[in-house]
Amino acid sequence: MSLLPFCQWLADTPGSIALHESLFMYPLVESAHVLTLCLFLGLAIMFDLRLLGFTLTRVPITEIKRRMGPWMLAGFAVMVVTGALLFYAIPVRSYQSIWFRGKVVALILAGLNAFVFHATIDRKVADWDLDPKPPRAARVAGATSLILWAIIVVSGRMIAYNWFDCDKQPQPHIVNIAAGCVVPPPAGGR
Amino acid sequence: MDLLPFIDWVASSPLSKWISQSRWAFAVIESIHLLALSVIGGSVLIVDLRLLGFGIRTHTLEEIARQAQPWFLGSWTVMITTGLLLFWSEPQKLYYSAPFAVKMSCLLLGTIFALTVRRKVTLADEGQVNAIWLKLVALVSLALWFGVGAGGRWVGFSG
Numbered sequence: 001m002s003l004l005p006f007c008q009w010l011a012d013t014p015g016s017i018a019l020h021e022s023l024f025m026y027p028l029v030e031s032a033h034v035l036t037l038c039l040f041l042g043l044a045i046m047f048d049l050r051l052l053g054f055t056l057t058r059v060p061i062t063e064i065k066r067r068m069g070p071w072m073l074a075g076f077a078v079m080v081v082t083g084a085l086l087f088y089a090i091p092v093r094s095y096q097s098i099w100f101r102g103k104v105v106a107l108i109l110a111g112l113n114a115f116v117f118h119a120t121i122d123r124k125v126a127d128w129d130l131d132p133k134p135p136r137a138a139r140v141a142g143a144t145s146l147i148l149w150a151i152i153v154v155s156g157r158m159i160a161y162n163w164f165d166c167d168k169q170p171q172p173h174i175v176n177i178a179a180g181c182v183v184p185p186p187a188g189g190r
Numbered sequence: 191m192d193l194l195p196f197i198d199w200v201a202s203s204p205l206s207k208w209i210s211q212s213r214w215a216f217a218v219i220e221s222i223h224l225l226a227l228s229v230i231g232g233s234v235l236i237v238d239l240r241l242l243g244f245g246i247r248t249h250t251l252e253e254i255a256r257q258a259q260p261w262f263l264g265s266w267t268v269m270i271t272t273g274l275l276l277f278w279s280e281p282q283k284l285y286y287s288a289p290f291a292v293k294m295s296c297l298l299l300g301t302i303f304a305l306t307v308r309r310k311v312t313l314a315d316e317g318q319v320n321a322i323w324l325k326l327v328a329l330v331s332l333a334l335w336f337g338v339g340a341g342g343r344w345v346g347f348s349g
Contacts, residue, residue, distance in 0.1 A: 031343045038231020038339065046232040056257045063248045071239065153228065154221040161217055
């Protein structure tokens with residue numbers, strides 16, 4: 001199944017064209033996307049570092065979650081909305097970007113990691129809430145989250161570079177496969 | 191004081207040429223800059239949210255500030271190092287960039303503020319400082335760091 005026709009249709013909608021060609025809206029949306037990293041990811045990193053026993057070691061895990069959770073959720077909502085808008089502005093090129101695809105995979109893995117954490121060791125958080133160094137399973141979840149989010153941030157930043165874009169041929173075969181490039185590239189589209 | 195000779199000297203240095211001509215260098219340095227941004231954001235917010243009354247309640251402000259401080263200083267150092275390298279690669283563009291001037295002003299003020307007023311307030315006995323002052327300190331801190339971040343992002347959009 002290819003989402004390419006959908007992305008091509010999306011790219012031709014008036015809203016997508018307007019956002020893509022706007023002088024200020026696109027930079028504003030992108031700035032919001034980047035700066036909200038501080039709110040969502042910054043606090044998530046502090047939480048992960050607490051899971052690893054590297055900071056706030058005397059503060060209960062549940063207290064950090066209770067007090068910082070709403071801020072993280074709000075930040076995440078802004079990330080999702082602005083991220084969706086950025087995709088909406090440049091659907092075809094994003095869809096055919098190996099960086100964007102890598103980012104989506106890492107996002108799914110980060111979601112799975114969070115789900116596994118909440119479904120397993122976090123259920124027994126009462127037993128280790130005050131441990132300066134939480135149990136191994138919690139530390140693994142924290143470290144996994146940090147690595148995945150680092151990949152998400154870096155691959156997200158790399159989307160801006162056109163090294164592996166489909167309209168820059170020849171590319172290594174593996175890149176064309178991974179990016180879902182149509183070779184030779186059709187005219188137009190973004 | 192005329193900075194232009196210095197700017198031109200930076201631009202002609204081998205390091206500057208290497209970063210600006212390399213395919214990967216700028217992107218890699220910038221990625222590290224962004225990762226450190228997330229860490230510095232978290233270490234600032236966890237304290238400022240507390241100052242505003244939205245943070246962790248079970249522990250003293252001093253404890254939270256002390257535990258966040260190494261992460262703030264560590265990520266600040268990474269930000270400055272990678273930021274210097276980014277500056278080194280395109281000094282002439284940045285010299286004439288208004289957003290960059292805003293960013294540097296906010297960075298200077300934010301750093302001084304963090305190491306003086308904000309540090310004094312966060313390490314003081316909480317009852318001794320009026321809650322209004324705590325909130326004001328947090329708002330000034332957040333505004334200055336926002337200026338640094340927004341100015342930095344806007345550098346890339348202009349010119």
